[in-house]
Structure formats: structure tokens, C-alpha cells
Amino acid sequence: MRAIRRRADASQRELARWAGVHHGTVGRIEAGVLTPSIALLRRIIAVAGFQLAVVDGSGRVLTPMRDSDDTRDGAGRRYPSHLDTILDPEPGEWWADVYGLARPPETFYRNRAVRDAMRRRSQWEVRVAKYRNVPPPPRVVRPQW
Structure with missing residues (x-):
């Protein structure tokens, strides 16, 4: 979370405001006291311009399966x-x-x-x-x- 904030050049309060969460939530996540849900984590990192990805042990991104x-x-x-x-x-x-x-x-x-x-x-x-x-x-x- 700190790395995301640093790249976004945002304080805890700013990032929390952009994501629509309480600033204490961002602080508790950074402190390791709170484990966010995937939905919350996606929302917080999205406002900073990032997205979640799943990678394998070699660092290759796992792409979603096509549905036909x-x-x-x-x-x-x-x-x-x-x-x-x-x-x-x-x-x-x-x-x-x-x-x-x-x-x-x-x-x-x-x-x-x-x-x-x-x-x-x-x-x-x-x-x-x-x-x-x-x-x-x-x-x-x-x-x-």
C-alpha cells in the first residue's frame, strides 16, 4: 500500500478520499492490522492508476480464460x-x-x-x-x- 501511495504521490488521507474509504482504513492496511477484501484492494489501487494481476512463479501474467x-x-x-x-x-x-x-x-x-x-x-x-x-x-x- 505504501508503494502504491508513493507512486501516486498521495498521503493516506488523499488516497482514502479518492477511494471513498476512511483514512484509518488505509493506515490499518499499511500497518498490517487489516486485510482488505479483493474488492476493496482493487478499488483503492484503481484510484491510484493501478490494477491487480495474477502472476506465476516466473512473473508471467495469467490472463483470463476466454468464454465462448x-x-x-x-x-x-x-x-x-x-x-x-x-x-x-x-x-x-x-x-x-x-x-x-x-x-x-x-x-x-x-x-x-x-x-x-x-x-x-x-x-x-x-x-x-x-x-x-x-x-x-x-x-x-x-x-x-
Whole structure:
């Protein structure tokens, strides 16, 4: 909070007034006595011209996922964001194929190890320049459920 105020060249009272909060709120946040909600923190830093961002361990900004019509099921619900969606699955890509059940229009890879291995292989194949001198990850054999 102090760094934000310094960059905005604002006192606690000025920053609080701009954000529409009591000046004591800014002081308590700076002192570590008050942990602000995300909404309050966004409001305070926005008046100083900043915004929140989520970064990974390497400092890369995590961008929001795009939401399009093909990322929703027939009832309009979003697919689980942590699973790789398989639209129009091939035989063997759905866990219930072995039971002879009707194949749905979409399914997911639920096995985390398989998903992670597939992502590593895909990144290696797509980001050629980055992985030019890196040996390829093993090919992923999809399990037959």
C-alpha cells in the first residue's frame, strides 16, 4: 500500500478520499492490522492508476480464460475449467465406452497425470523456438477406461 501511495504521490488521507474509504482504513492496511477484501484492494489501487494481476512463479501474467459458446454444455453451464474438454470424442476417449453407453457430445480427461503429460507434449510441439534444444517428452498413451 505504501508503494502504491508513493507512486501516486498521495498521503493516506488523499488516497482514502479518492477511494471513498476512511483514512484509518488505509493506515490499518499499511500497518498490517487489516486485510482488505479483493474488492476493496482493487478499488483503492484503481484510484491510484493501478490494477491487480495474477502472476506465476516466473512473473508471467495469467490472463483470463476466454468464454465462448463451445465452452458451455447444452444447459448453458461452463465446462470445468481445470479439465481439458474433448468435444465430439472419438471411440475410446470416453470412460463409458467400455460399457457400451451412448457417447456424449463432450467429455474430459479426468486423470491428472495424463492431462499434465498431454499438456507438456502439446507445449513442446507448439512452442518450437522455446523447446528447440530440449528432448521431446514421451508420447502420451491415453488410457482405455
